[in-house]
């Protein structure tokens with residue numbers, strides 16, 4: 001059963017789908033891993049709102065700000081993946097599997113979340 005279809009990649013905001021589609025060589029879930037790029041600055045994520053199809057994702061976090069930022073993906077208060085990086089650097093989070101539902105993106109550097117450095121990810125069921 002195909003798990004990812006081109007039509008399932010909604011709102012192609014900053015989704016480097018072409019570059020990110022890589023075969024997973026290890027079996028297991030199989031299927032493809034898509035890369036989603038999120039850029040952090042003071043004090044926001046861009047894009048702040050994402051709509052994705054259910055599937056496996058590697059978040060590529062670009063810190064375009066002037067201080068440390070982190071990108072954490074949370075569901076119901078539980079972190080599924082989180083990485084911190086310094087100004088001008090970028091980093092990949094571990095691959096995570098997103099099922100249908102609502103997730104949040106949060107930066108937990110002191111004061112950043114409160115200052116508005118958060119976003120949402122809406123994940124739709126595969127069609």
Ligand SMILES: [Cu+2]
Nearest residue numbers: 069107109112
């Ligand atoms: Cu931050």
